Amino acid sequence: MTAVLTAVGVHKTYRLGRREIPVLQGIDMSLMEGEIAALVGASGAGKSTLVHVLGLLDPPTQGTVHYGETDVTTLPTPQQARLRHEHVGFVFQFYHLIPELNALENVCLGSMMTMSLPGWLSGGRRVKQRARELLSKVGLEERLRHRPSQLSGGERQRVAIARALIAEPKVILADEPTGNLDSNTAAGILDLIWEINEERRISFLLVTHNEAVARRCDRRIRLRDGSVESREVGRN
């Protein structure tokens, strides 16, 4: 099995005025191809911070992040943006859809990032077709033209998952994707994640506070005081 995402000795320290707040203190971890790993830990343990560092949204204070074999921490930012687009997808607790765009457009946006205007004029139809397929995959074929404000929380999260999928990433970093949903809706979203993982061999890093969900994952990574406390292999 090969690692799709690796963190080596990652430190992250925030600076508040003269005070230094060490959040991550030497994280070593990797995510294997096709696995779903849970990232657990108390509130404030640094889970979201780690997700942001792994997704190149926040540079580590120290240490390196690797996508496959490549050390991506030292790359220039435009190249990082490109890799972020190609390699990782994000799903957030609060969905973070663009309120002005309907479901279909929100999903297409995930593909527009690297397209030029002429590229869109010639290839836009294909992108839209794919977005439609993905939306029916997540069960929203009837909601294509709905704005986020016209969708329920669970439906919004499904749109966000479709958006993360359209650029065909190797990894999806999901920061408490069900944190804002009732248990039934949450179960639906989680089933969808497992289904996608089966079908497309996409790896997931799933931040969760729910022990049952964590147990369902292939592996659990537990954060405590800024470092990885334990790696537990799941039952299956």
Add this chain to the structure above:
Amino acid sequence: MYKYFLAVRYLVSRPINLIGTIGVTLAVWALIFVVSIFTGYIHEMRLHVRGTASDLSLLFDRSQDSFAQVEPLLRHEGVRAIAPRLSWYGLLDPVRGTAKKRVVAATAGQPTANFFQVVGIDFAREAEIGSLRDELEAVPDADRRVVDGQRPFLIKGKQPGMLIGLSRARAWDVRRGDSVALTTAMHTQKQKTVSLRTIEEPFVITGAYSSRHHEFESSTVLLDIETMRRLVPSRGSHRDHFDEIAIALHDPTRAIEIRDLLNARLAKAGAHGQIAAWQERKPIRRFLDNVEHQRSLMSLVLIALIAIACFLVLATLLMMVSEKTRDIGVLTALGSTRRGILMIFLNCGLVISTLGVGLGVLAGWLTCRHLNDITDWLETSFGIKLFPSEIYGLKEIPYELEPRWIVIVAGSAIGAVLLFSLIPAAVAATRNPVQALRQT
């Protein structure tokens, strides 16, 4: 691609951005409309002044030289026509002429005697210089049009003929065949004694001329130069004196070159005058400089409008950026670069400014084209006179839409708005995406 897409979607979902667009529209509209009127006015004035002043004019101190002597010096392949003139001033009183009853009725108690410039012209030559022949034929009133378009001063009887401005003739209700009295005075010198000689002469109106310029029409009368020479005698022994020679050129752009050449010739021959290009003549130049100065002042004021519009755009875009902070995080997560984020908001500025400029240019063009309809309507419905013709001396409000000016206005408005949009765009691009994402 998303940079254009999102810019447009952000804008259309926020009607508040219309404020910036309308601001730009108003500024561009005012800049085009007001400056076009000024330009039109200047242009009209030049046309008018040129109609009477010709391309070059040789200004003489009266009666030092004879026209027959000077004329050969002015021959040049670039010169199309030359015409001598002799001017003086006087009071013109129609009440003392034959049209007494009518004039008294028409002017109803207002003083009728008026101060005029009296210009003596050689009609055959003058008609070659400017548009005088047309100005005579253009008179619509049959009883004020000259009988003989080739010899407009010709009249039976002893009294000499006079051409009067159409608007003045109408105001006084003076018609062809009426007589008016011209009263004037001048110093004469015999040996060492200087005395003031007063002249009072009756003239017969042989017709009216119609020019573009109200002011000119109502204060200038034309006589045959021979009549004028009798009234204003020469100081020398010759009888063909003049105080100005109008010179028309084939190619007006050669004015300066030909002026210098002819001046050199005149100096060599010992003539007394100096040739000036029409725009160099002092009163004309002062007047035109003045109007042009006003135009630049006005554009300065109007440019302040663009600055205000820029601040409006700046404020609305800054608001939008702070509203869109979360989106900035999302877009970064989806793979957008900082440059991409910058471009989204810069494109917003571009859309606002091009839309505003487009509407402004259109509005400016439409107002100019229908300006006279608009002012007529304002006058008939509300009694508001925006451009009283008495003040401006023109019958219609002139305008001139200069493509160059429109391009300058449009370009600088778009440029200025873009420059100001750089601020919110830079604010957006330097937002920390992580902090943006942490906002719930």
